[in-house]
Amino acid sequence: MSDRAIPVLPSRSFEATTAFYGSLGFERTFDDDGWLILRRGTVQLEFSHQPDVDPATTAAMCVLRVADVDALVADIRAAGVPEATTGCPRLHPVRREASGLRIGYLVDLDGTQLNLVEDAG
Numbered sequence: 001m002s003d004r005a006i007p008v009l010p011s012r013s014f015e016a017t018t019a020f021y022g023s024l025g026f027e028r029t030f031d032d033d034g035w036l037i038l039r040r041g042t043v044q045l046e047f048s049h050q051p052d053v054d055p056a057t058t059a060a061m062c063v064l065r066v067a068d069v070d071a072l073v074a075d076i077r078a079a080g081v082p083e084a085t086t087g088c089p090r091l092h093p094v095r096r097e098a099s100g101l102r103i104g105y106l107v108d109l110d111g112t113q114l115n116l117v118e119d120a121g
Contacts, residue, residue, distance in 0.1 A: 007062035009112045010050035011036060017047055020089065020109050023079035024072075055088045055111030062114055069094055069118035073104050081106065094118070 011017040014036045018028050021038045026045065030037035036047040043064055053060075066072050076091050077083075084090040088111050094104035102118040 006044055006046050008046050008048050009062060009108075010053040010058060010060050010110050011047040012051050012053055012110050014047065014049060016109055021045065024075055050110075053110050055109070058111040060110070060112040062112070063117055064114055065117045065119040067119055069102055069104060069116050072116055076106055 014031060017036060018031070018038065021040075022028070024040065026038040026040040026043075028036065029039050029044075034049045036049075038045045038047070043066065045062070064072070073091070073094055081089050081091045083093055085092075088107055089109050090107045092105035092107075094102050094116065097103050101120065104116040106114040106116060108114065
């Protein structure tokens, strides 16, 4: 196994987090009283139980670099996540940004922003 870093994101409810990310194709690989691990292909997200996190004020964020950002966004839309500028969850569509990268944004149930970046190689 190669070295890697994995973000630990807040979850007010492991049940709600598992259901939300499950609708996006993530599967639960570990769950105990304070820790949850979800996986979709090679993407792994880990969560700590933080029942008092405020979705409106959290600064939690991570980057998902994927080969096909359009396929991921299509799955997010198919799960019923609305395109919106407020509220949780919500999707901001993929755009080519000043950096030249194609990036979309998903804000989950707990206010965590996931930057959806098309990995250019």
